[in-house]
Amino acid sequence: MTNTGSGILARLRQTLAPALAGPAMLAFLPALTLATFWLGGETALLAVALGLPVLIAAAGGFSKRGNTVPRDAVTGMILRDGFEQEAARIHTECSEGGLRSAIFVLELDDYKELTDRHGQEASDRIMQHCGAQIVSALRQNDIIARIGDSRFAVCLAPTLQLDLELCIQLAGRMQSATEEPVALDGTTLYMTSSLGFCQHNRAPGSTNAEWNNAAIAALSEAQSNGPGGIRAYSADMPGHASSRSSLRDEAAAALETGQIQAWFQPQICTDTGRVSGFEALARWLHPVQGLIPPSTFLPALEEAGLMDRLSQVMLYNALVAIRAWDEAGVKVPCVGVNFATQELRNPGLAGRVKWELERFGLPADRLCVEILETVMTDQPDDVVTRNILSLSEMGCPIDLDDFGTGHASISAVRRFNISRIKIDRSFVMKADQDPEQQKLISAILTMAERLELETLAEGVETAGEHALLAQLGCGHVQGFGIGRPMPFDQTLDWIAAHEAKLQDAPAIGRQTP
Numbered sequence: 001m002t003n004t005g006s007g008i009l010a011r012l013r014q015t016l017a018p019a020l021a022g023p024a025m026l027a028f029l030p031a032l033t034l035a036t037f038w039l040g041g042e043t044a045l046l047a048v049a050l051g052l053p054v055l056i057a058a059a060g061g062f063s064k065r066g067n068t069v070p071r072d073a074v075t076g077m078i079l080r081d082g083f084e085q086e087a088a089r090i091h092t093e094c095s096e097g098g099l100r101s102a103i104f105v106l107e108l109d110d111y112k113e114l115t116d117r118h119g120q121e122a123s124d125r126i127m128q129h130c131g132a133q134i135v136s137a138l139r140q141n142d143i144i145a146r147i148g149d150s151r152f153a154v155c156l157a158p159t160l161q162l163d164l165e166l167c168i169q170l171a172g173r174m175q176s177a178t179e180e181p182v183a184l185d186g187t188t189l190y191m192t193s194s195l196g197f198c199q200h201n202r203a204p205g206s207t208n209a210e211w212n213n214a215a216i217a218a219l220s221e222a223q224s225n226g227p228g229g230i231r232a233y234s235a236d237m238p239g240h241a242s243s244r245s246s247l248r249d250e251a252a253a254a255l256e257t258g259q260i261q262a263w264f265q266p267q268i269c270t271d272t273g274r275v276s277g278f279e280a281l282a283r284w285l286h287p288v289q290g291l292i293p294p295s296t297f298l299p300a301l302e303e304a305g306l307m308d309r310l311s312q313v314m315l316y317n318a319l320v321a322i323r324a325w326d327e328a329g330v331k332v333p334c335v336g337v338n339f340a341t342q343e344l345r346n347p348g349l350a351g352r353v354k355w356e357l358e359r360f361g362l363p364a365d366r367l368c369v370e371i372l373e374t375v376m377t378d379q380p381d382d383v384v385t386r387n388i389l390s391l392s393e394m395g396c397p398i399d400l401d402d403f404g405t406g407h408a409s410i411s412a413v414r415r416f417n418i419s420r421i422k423i424d425r426s427f428v429m430k431a432d433q434d435p436e437q438q439k440l441i442s443a444i445l446t447m448a449e450r451l452e453l454e455t456l457a458e459g460v461e462t463a464g465e466h467a468l469l470a471q472l473g474c475g476h477v478q479g480f481g482i483g484r485p486m487p488f489d490q491t492l493d494w495i496a497a498h499e500a501k502l503q504d505a506p507a508i509g510r511q512t513p
Contacts, residue, residue, distance in 0.1 A: 072146040074124045075131040080153075083145035087155040088208040090143070094200045100162035103215040104154040104197040106134070106174060109227035110346060111150030112309055114189070122184055126191065133177035137170070153215075162199065164232060171195050171230050190347070194222045194305060198233035220248065223305030227345060251284070251300040255309060260284045260297070262317035263485040264335070266494065267456060267478045270470035273502050275495060277368065279336040279478065280318040281485045282310060302342070311343040315353065318367065319360045321488050330495055336368040336399055341375050345383050350390035364395030370422070372401050385416075392417035399456070403444070413451065421448055423474070425459020432464035438472070445473050 069082035078086070087103060094101050108114075108130065115123040127146070134144055134152055141157035154174070156162065178193045196218025203211040214233040222229035254260050264278040284292040301310055318335040325332045343349060357364055369391050375384065392398050400413065403421040413421070423444055431437040441457075448455045457469045460479030469477055483494060 074127050075146050077131055077152075078143075078145045080145065080147040083143060083147060083153050083155065084208070084212065086143040086145075087153075087212060090155050090158055091200065091208040091211060093158045095206075097158065099158035099160065099200075101156045101158050101200045102162060102167050102197050103200075103211055104156075104167075104171060104174065104195060105147075105215045105219045106152045106154070106178065106193050106195045107148070107219060107223070107305065108150040108178065109192040109194060109223075109305065110308055110348075113312065113346070113348065113352070114191075116312075118184065118189075122189075125184065126182060126189065129180075129182050130178040130191070130193075133180060134174050137173045137177045153212075164199065167197055167199060167232065168230065171197055175228075175230060192227045194219060194227060194229045196220070196222050196231045196233065202233060202235075204233075204235060220303045220305075223303065227305075227342070247297070248300045248304045251297045252304045252306055254284055254286070254297075255301065255306060255313065259286065260310070260313065261487070262314050262321070263487055264321060264491050265478060265485040266483040266491075266498070267336075267476050268482050269476055270466075270474060275332060275498065276476050277334045277336060278321070278332060278491070279370070279485075280314050280321075280338075282314060283485065283487075307340055307342045308346055311337075311339060312352075314338070315356055315367075317488075319356060319362060321491070322362060322366050323360055324488065325491075328492060330492065332495075334366050334368045334397065336370045338370045338372075338401065340372065341384065344371065344375065344387050346387070347383055349387045350394065353391060353396070354394060364391075365397060368397045368399050368420075370399040370401045371416075373403055388416050392419075402458075410447070410451070413453070418453060420454035420456055420476075422478075423455060423457045425479070428457050428459045428465055428469070428479070429461075430465075432462065432468040438468065441469070441474070442472055449473070 069078050069085070071077060071082075072079055090101050093099060108126070111123065111126075114126065127150070131144070131146065131152065134154065138144060138154065139157060143155040143157070145153050147153045156170075175193050175195050179191055182189045182191070196215055198211060198214035198218055200211065202214075204214050205211075218231045218233040222231035251260070260282055262280040263283040265281055266275055267277045267279065268274070269276040282294055282298065284294075284297050286292050301307055314337050318337050322332065322335055339349070346352075353367070353369075354364075357367065369388075371388065375388075388398065397419040398417055400416075400418045400421045402424045421444070423441065427437060427440050427444070429437070431441055445455055454476070455474045456476035456478060457465075457474045458478050460466050460469065460477045461481040463481065465479075466477055466481060483498075486494060
């Protein structure tokens with residue numbers, strides 16, 4: 001759009017805003033087009049012709065409805081209460097007149113990271129851009145609102161024909177519109193979005209609230225499969241259960257309020273017996289229910305699309321811990337942080353990790369990046385591959401977690417610059433009593449030695465398993481038999497007690513002068 005056209009639109013927004021939402025706007029159109037032509041010529045006229053429908057729609061269209069409804073200060077759109085009122089009206093019209101409609105809920109992926117990285121002003125500009133883009137993909141009478149920091153809701157005006165295929169096409173059009181690149185302070189930002197929708201005739205109940213909740217459940221299902229997903233509501237969708245929705249909301253709040261934190265499980269070198277590192281593990285200490293297991297809250301965070309946010313929290317906690325150990329004079333060579341596929345699909349991951357390391361003044365080899373074996377066996381895309389290689393080139397050791405469960409090829413191990421494999425606990429369990437388990441462990445350790453990879457055995461629970469792994473040549477061990485995950489404030493005492501045990505251990509072998 002030309003500068004002249006943009007300037008005219010800005011003046012129109014300021015001077016004619018009261019009239020934009022009413023039918024009197026129709027009377028202004030001839031005068032507006034003539035004035036635009038006088039001021040800026042044909043190019044300005046074209047710019048206003050393209051931008052004016054968006055401006056009108058963002059202001060509420062030609063309808064008198066919603067003139068007194070509070071609006072979002074950033075996008076000018078109605079807020080959640082206004083949207084629910086309009087959706088209730090459309091719900092009634094569809095129910096009584098046999099018409100069709102659908103509610104769409106769209107959320108920008110990685111919005112919190114965008115805000116942390118570029119500031120609130122940049123985030124507001126993104127929301128303005130995305131809101132205008134969604135408006136451009138809709139009809140004049142469709143209802144659009146901003147119902148969250150990074151979430152939009154759309155309710156289609158009632159129509160006679162609206163099948164599933166048309167809804168999917170419209171969802172794709174809205175998603176593509178929000179994913180147009182945005183120029184920001186000399187850089188180009190690329191956003192992705194997830195979207196869920198529910199057709200009126202497929203809603204699980206007879207109320208407007210149930211219709212809304214079904215669309216939100218579809219969004220959660222889309223987000224659970226990674227960024228950029230689209231899902232239609234279905235009756236068997238697990239996200240529809242109110243208890244699951246409640247858990248998701250509570251877990252999201254716990255993450256933001258600091259209830260979900262990194263706990264640290266020690267790793268021991270089998271040669272020296274000393275601490276060779278810690279693994280950072282997410283733990284939720286609920287103020288009422290106590291310790292909630294990861295198997296319960298991690299799926300809830302994944303459904304809420306907050307795994308990348310969890311990754312940020314864990315990374316920050318890990319780097320804070322390393323600095324605190326250093327200041328206490330305690331030697332902890334590195335800390336392992338898990339990165340799931342959803343985080344590895346974030347194009348800005350490597351840059352964020354580098355920035356955090358520089359902010360804490362720590363070398364990259366103090367942060368060990370742990371990835372699941374399934375990340376390599378599920379045909380990773382270019383972004384995942386690029387992130388892993390970038391982190392490796394940066395100097396971060398790469399641990400291949402749960403080795404032996406995902407059937408990773410040797411070529412993949414080499415291609416991703418894996419520095420250490422973590423033998424899955426299923427191979428370690430009762431290995432000191434089972435000769436077949438010992439053969440499997442020996443085979444893995446032999447392969448690792450030939451490939452010049454370090455090894456760590458997970459799930460070590462007994463002294464016999466520890467001794468056997470050391471005898472077979474496994475470099476490091478981790479498990480409840482070594483130490484359970486613990487809050488940071490307990491790690492210093494644990495390290496001191498462990499070091500004291502090493503000092504008291506008798507020397508083995510003949511001492512030489």
